[in-house]
Amino acid sequence: MKLFVDCHVFDGIPQGSRTYIKGLYLELIKVRKDICFYLAAYDVDNLKNEFGESSNVTFVKYRFRNKILRLSIDIPWLIVKYKCDYAHFQYMLPLFKKCKEIVTIHDVLFLDYPQYFSWKYKFLYNILFRHAACRSDILLTVSKYSKNRIAHFYKIKEERIYIVPNAVVPRNMPIAQVNSVKEKFILYVSRIEERKNHLLLVRAYVEGEFWKLGYKLVLAGRAASKTPNLYKYLDTLKKEVLLNIIFCTPSEDELTLLLSSCSLFVYPSLAEGFGIPPLEAGVMGRPVLCACTTSMLDFENLGFTMFNPYDIDALKKEMLAKLGGDRDSGIDLDSIKNNILRIYNWTKMAGYFIEILENNENRSN
Numbered sequence: 001m002k003l004f005v006d007c008h009v010f011d012g013i014p015q016g017s018r019t020y021i022k023g024l025y026l027e028l029i030k031v032r033k034d035i036c037f038y039l040a041a042y043d044v045d046n047l048k049n050e051f052g053e054s055s056n057v058t059f060v061k062y063r064f065r066n067k068i069l070r071l072s073i074d075i076p077w078l079i080v081k082y083k084c085d086y087a088h089f090q091y092m093l094p095l096f097k098k099c100k101e102i103v104t105i106h107d108v109l110f111l112d113y114p115q116y117f118s119w120k121y122k123f124l125y126n127i128l129f130r131h132a133a134c135r136s137d138i139l140l141t142v143s144k145y146s147k148n149r150i151a152h153f154y155k156i157k158e159e160r161i162y163i164v165p166n167a168v169v170p171r172n173m174p175i176a177q178v179n180s181v182k183e184k185f186i187l188y189v190s191r192i193e194e195r196k197n198h199l200l201l202v203r204a205y206v207e208g209e210f211w212k213l214g215y216k217l218v219l220a221g222r223a224a225s226k227t228p229n230l231y232k233y234l235d236t237l238k239k240e241v242l243l244n245i246i247f248c249t250p251s252e253d254e255l256t257l258l259l260s261s262c263s264l265f266v267y268p269s270l271a272e273g274f275g276i277p278p279l280e281a282g283v284m285g286r287p288v289l290c291a292c293t294t295s296m297l298d299f300e301n302l303g304f305t306m307f308n309p310y311d312i313d314a315l316k317k318e319m320l321a322k323l324g325g326d327r328d329s330g331i332d333l334d335s336i337k338n339n340i341l342r343i344y345n346w347t348k349m350a351g352y353f354i355e356i357l358e359n360n361e362n363r364s365n
Helices: 016-031 044-051 067-081 119-135 144-154 175-179 198-207 228-235 252-261 277-283 294-302 312-323 333-343 346-364
Strands: 002-006 036-041 057-061 086-090 100-104 138-141 161-163 184-189 215-220 245-248 264-267 288-291 305-307
Touching: 002 067, 016 036, 016 044, 016 086, 016 346, 036 044, 036 067, 044 057, 100 119, 100 346, 119 144, 138 144, 138 346, 144 161, 144 294, 161 346, 184 198, 184 252, 184 277, 198 215, 198 228, 198 312, 215 252, 264 277, 264 312, 277 288, 277 294, 277 333, 288 294, 288 312, 294 305, 294 333, 305 312
Parallel strands: 002 036, 002 086, 036 057, 086 100, 100 138, 138 161, 184 215, 184 264, 215 245, 264 288, 288 305
Antiparallel strands: none
């Protein structure tokens, strides 16, 4: 079997779909030597650094960076050139169908939470996602929540939608480096945008006066869209408070150090198609507070402490309980770590993917 994989996301900034492709295909390449994988991107050298060389992998260079040219010219031509049996895409499909198509639609949050997206985004991507969902031979998503919402909005039977979630890989950090971090801090890892609900966490931190307890607040992630309400609130704070609120865009090594040494990880996002950061913090053995909405409801069984992301008093109460040690004795962080690794590992996800692929082949034959 020949499987083409659109890896154009590796040409841009890191994002969830990039993590998904890398984790899934590193495992598939390792366990299925009988499948020939064609990984395609504009920056092939970067792709080689991410995946490494393997006898069953061919790295394919796109001629165009432009999305329209890639989808209308590059991809159909390459699929025909290499005589691929299947092609795997994220969210949207190329203009012309030249083989069996797999698409992973991670979420349709813009339909459930339209207030956080521009009209242009909603109009364009609703058309493209619907087209991909209906035309694909295999339709994948990453959570029960996303499966339900895709089925609802695009009138697709749920049994046609398969779940292959994200997974996590433990980050290794020498204990000496972890112990070298003397500051106590609360951590949130996410792009900065309204939907991510940074304002609630900042307000909870300020109103709870956690800086007086010696804790800083670290907000790790790039600004992805305008968040005027957040910055208006920050402008009202005194300098002694602002000095304890740190915005940063960490490297991978810096992020690993932050995740492994934070006193508490808080994830107050209002809506997610999946939500990887709380799992990464949990795998590092850190206590986690996670919003109990959308796809994150699946995480409650892991042992996380869940909270209503619209209720600032509930968040302050949980933060104080965690940082004061009142609740830690009843929470087994090792058990949470083991639960995450048991449920969300790439070996299991690759197995799901292969089973879905083989079942589709059997039906076709």
